[in-house]
Amino acid sequence: MSETSTPISDSSISKHRLPTNVVPKHYDLLIKTDLKALKFEGITSIQYANHVSIESESSTNVVALENVSYDEDVERTTVTLPQALKQGSSIRLSIKHSRELTNELMGYYFSAYKDEGKERHYSLTQFEATAARRAFPCWDEPMLKATFQIAMISREETVSLSNMPVISEGPVNNASINTDLFHDQDHAKWKYTQFEKTPVMSTYLVAFANGDFKYLESSYTSPLSGETRPLRIYATKDLIDQSQFALDVKAKVLPLYEQAFDIEYALPKLDTLVVHDFDAGAMENWGLITGRTTAFLVDPDRANVETKQIIAVTQSHEVAHMWFGNIATMKWWDNLWLNEGFATLMGEVIILNKVFPEWKVYSSFYNEHTSSALSLDATPSSHPVQVDVPSADEVGQIFDELSYSKAAASTSAFTSINALPMMLKHVPPVLRMLSVYAGEEKFLKGVSIYLKDHLYQNTVAEDLWKGIQQATDIPALMTNWTSKIGHPVLTVEETDDGIRIRQDRYLSTGVAEEEDNQTIWQIPLNILTVNPNGEASVDRQALLPTRETVYQLDIKQLWMLNQGATGFYRVLYPPRHLVKLGEEAARENSVLSAEDRLSLLSDAMTLASSGHATTSSALAFIDRLRSETDYLVWRAIQQSLGELTSTWWEQPExxxxxxxxxxxxxxxxxxxxxxxxxxxxxxxxxxxxxxxxxxxxxxxxxxxxxxxxxxxxxxxxxxxxxxxxxxxxxxxxxxxxxxxxxxxxxxxxxxxxxxxxxxxxxxxxxxxxxxxxxxxxxxxxxxxxxxxxxxxxxxxxxxxxxxxxxxxxxxxxxxxxxxxxxxxxxxxxxxxxxxxxxxxxxxxxxxxxxxxxxxxxxxxxxxxxxxxxxxxxxxxxxxxxxxxxxxxxxxxxxxxxxxxxxxx
Missing domain, CATH: 1.25.50.20 (Zincin-like fold)
Known part of the structure; x- marks a missing residue:
């Protein structure tokens, strides 16, 4: 059932957006799952409604509604009431529904697995971005938050899970439920499970599941309140023994997030469900994270580093969403990066580095996020981090490297196996660039201010910038980085007393024409210089806010821009100076860090591919790296080999x-x-x-x-x-x-x-x-x-x-x-x-x-x-x-x- 209340204001509603003259306040969901028949039925699903009724708060009368229409194009059901409602009144709409469980990987679906050679099934939800409407009737937009009281009817031998802890569970015949939803006469084989009421939340975060699950259990103690919360990971019995590492990671990162944000985790428990059939890599359902077997499982006796990194990244990333996305949610999908960029930056870098410092996540971020985001962002068809999404059909397209990686790009992270083709996963470079310029401690303080100001609310980018500005006292740098297409290439020329730096939009297809080259970014330059004694220093306050500038330095000594590879841009050096940097990169105990060397290589190859430089200069740079011993630089070499292969594979050379x-x-x-x-x-x-x-x-x-x-x-x-x-x-x-x-x-x-x-x-x-x-x-x-x-x-x-x-x-x-x-x-x-x-x-x-x-x-x-x-x-x-x-x-x-x- 849905309770509705007074309207909210919205001056620009497209035909694909829901009108706001009536909005949800609370949902009561009763879902009956039959895993043998592979079907479910319950109280909702407008699309498949066979009975609709309405009850006013001022009357006990129930009115059957027969004037119901469905618009397939906009996925919207319209119910025409027999009489007008008074403004501000509250109504209760009750809808029966039934539907088969399919394996479509969206909505409420089934996953299959083998148990002693026999195929078995369990059910679960995947609602992001707009698939909650496949399971129950709802106002399926992130801003239309409500509370949810979920109950499930299931076979007695199965386990039911949802966002919140179980209040009560027992035989169906002992429960007060709507018997119209129950047709099986053998009540003893079924049970009724009721869960606690949720906080206000968006529909895409609602979750429930049913199956023969086993679990491992742990807990963590909040450093803010001292409260101990249970943590579980669920899987089928054939997989549960491989899930301990993921559970351990969750227990380690949760208290670190509370300390970083100065905000306690909001729910009484946090579960993870490991799934055989799953579309994305993992999903941050509040209180019930779900995800692929490859995202959460590792053989404890045969653990390889890459698998452990994938698991740690995935678990930490999804836990970050408990704050970014779940408790403070974007108003609409055009601000998706507020969710994904911060989950990547926090989950895969800042917090993960505290747990696994030996993984060098800050250093690896360039290969795993910045490089891929730069490549995609360089195409003429690129989109801004913050992009218009007028219809539900277009939401899925922005789950790409830009939403996940550009917004975080100046952070470090590993790319999970699920993210390789789609999201690698996973906005971080741009946020990382800001965090380095502002200082990470001040940056996190600003993020905390933003979250505290918008607990259980919906937000837009400006809300975040206001919080960060309060903590850092720096001008807003980010507007053009998130609202405009593309990123710059900095062309550097040596002068008598320094270097002249010019910014232009970078395009993979060649030099940008004037009409495509209008944006001026505020660019942190991070200029490294080396004095005659060989001592290096970095100017982290240097900023390029105009088309070009002159920066004074001794050009006879070594210098480079974007030290640490934290900037989301390319740098085109004079050929002679690139040779000089290459010689320094190849020198033992070089002043150039691994991040410097891999970004220099990436820039050299990428700028060669677009015609800004020669490919021979990039090959010569690689040739100088024969004595390279850092695996991250070697992964950049591997990426260069892949780029050359995908282009030269049919050529005689x-x-x-x-x-x-x-x-x-x-x-x-x-x-x-x-x-x-x-x-x-x-x-x-x-x-x-x-x-x-x-x-x-x-x-x-x-x-x-x-x-x-x-x-x-x-x-x-x-x-x-x-x-x-x-x-x-x-x-x-x-x-x-x-x-x-x-x-x-x-x-x-x-x-x-x-x-x-x-x-x-x-x-x-x-x-x-x-x-x-x-x-x-x-x-x-x-x-x-x-x-x-x-x-x-x-x-x-x-x-x-x-x-x-x-x-x-x-x-x-x-x-x-x-x-x-x-x-x-x-x-x-x-x-x-x-x-x-x-x-x-x-x-x-x-x-x-x-x-x-x-x-x-x-x-x-x-x-x-x-x-x-x-x-x-x-x-x-x-x-x-x-x-x-x-x-x-x-x-x-x-x-x-x-x-x-x-x-x-």
Missing amino acids: FEDLRDFFRTIVIPVVNKLGYEYPEGESIDISELRTTVIGVAASLGAVEVVQKLKQWFDIYIETGSDKHIPPDLLMSTFATATRFGGKREWEACRKAYTNPPTPWIETCSSIGLCSVRSDELIEETFKFVKTEVQSHNLWRYFDILGCNVKVGRKLFSFFQDNYDDLYKRLDGTFQFGDLVKGVSSLMSTQSDANDLREFFKHKDTSKINLAVDQSLDIIIAKAHWLERSKGDVKTWLDGWKKNNKIAEGL
Whole structure:
């Protein structure tokens, strides 16, 4: 039931927004779930209403309503009352409904799993962004908050979960409930569960679930009140033993958030539910976090670093939402970044660094967030962090790298496995840039002020800036960073007494025309200078608020901009000075940090791709990094290899490029070996994992032989215990890349019955790494018939990077478009399939083919993905046209001056 009250003001309501002449105050939800029949029924769901009644607060009369209409275009039901209501009156609207549970991954749906060979099911919700309306009738917009009293009827052997703790639970025949919703005569087999009333909250955060769940339990004590709260993680019995680490992370980060915000966690408990079939990576439902197995599970006896990082990032990110998004919520989806950017910055960097300082999350942030956000933001079809979202259909499109990563971009974080194609996950760079400029302590104080001023309310960006300004006394820097498209490139020229710095909008397709170059950003410059004694200092107060400025310094000494890689911009140095920076980057005990080196490399390659600089200068910079020992810089090298591969894969110079990269990586592999000694530093372990993965992808003979030997033993014994956990992914990928049907079948078997989520991930990568036409077709068939819908993005993402698959993926996509669209309709994933399909497209003809294919398709839900993919293809085509000769000349010179070792 819904209680309604007085209207709220809103002067600009589009046809896709709900009118505000009546708004919700409180919901009573009674949901009956039948997991055997795979259906549910209850009190709501306007779309499927078969009985509607209304009761006035001033009367006990119940009036049946028959004048009910539904507008499918705007997903809105209109109920016409038999008589007018008085302004300010309160009414009670009661709606019966029933619906099948589907596996559509949205609304209230079922997830399937195997229990002793038999398929079983459980149910759960996924309501963000606009799927609550699929489960119960509601005012499904974030600003229309209400309280919720939820009750569930379920089979006696199952467990029911929701946002709040259970008040009471017992047999149905002992409960006072609406018997019209109950048709089974055997009441003893059913139970009734009632939960506490929620605080005011948005519909997309409501959650409930039902199934045969087991749990592990912990608790934390609030540093603010001293109250102890229970923490649980739920999963099916086959998975629960792998969930302890995620539970431990939750217990560690919660008190840190309370201290950082000076606000206590608002609910009496916080659960996590691990789900087999899940669209996104995880979801921050208030009091009941949900997410994929890959986001929360790790074998305690075979834990690899990457999996633990994914789990910690995901759990911490979702806990951050308990404040950002749940207690203070954006008014509308155009301010989504207020949720996701802060959850990324806080959850994946500031708080996580306090728990796992050895992971260097501040340093890794550039690779994981800033670089990807910069790349997407550089396309002509980019959108601002704060973007207009007039209709519900368009909400899903803004869950991308910009909403998650640009807003946080100047922070550090790891990208969770679910986020790779879509959100990587996960606004942080821009917020991080502000936090560095203001000072992190003052920045967090401002965030606390913002939250306290808007507890249980809805907010917009200006509310945040006001809070931060109160704590920092700095001018508002952020307006153009969040409201305007794109980011700047700083062009630097040396003068007699310093450097002249000019800002222009950066575009991946080339130099911005005047009409696209109107924005002036306020840019923290973070200028590093080195004095004649070799001592470095950084000016963190230098700001570029105009088109250009002159900064005085001694140009004879070393200098660089964006020290620490915390700024969300590119820097184009004079060629001679880039050489100087490259020499310093290669020097042992360099004054340039790992963040400096990886951002210099990223800028050099990116500016080469757009024509601002030469590709040969970027290759020369990489060549100087042969003695590099930081795994984060090596991951930047790996990213550069990927960018070159996706563009040059059909060119005659491609094998020479691979030879060049092999000569850099193989000596590092030989130095480190393949063993992971106990007690070894995480830096060395991660370096080994990275370089062996790079060498294997390049086909380095010794590395390939070693990993294939390991996989042969795996096939023979069925055990992977002889393979270091951190090298499982590279081993599976190498085995199928350089193997045959035998290896493919082993990966298929592992995927269909994985002992751990990590093995499922590794086997997916193995199935997508094949090179023969026959096995590529086998993988395509596997994708159609056996890959669950929630994993399709992963297969398209990996296949899209396989040069032996090439454009075959586009043909497969075209042939199966209708089926794929149907499988993923309503989820966040379909745009990611488009990006995967276009990964290796690099010619103008490719762009024409993609554009022609979508010409007569309904792209209303994926137009951003299509436009961005076209922009990236065109940019690569221009890069090839400009730089083919430059790259060939540089590689010819490199081959003459460097003898290529045999066996590479």
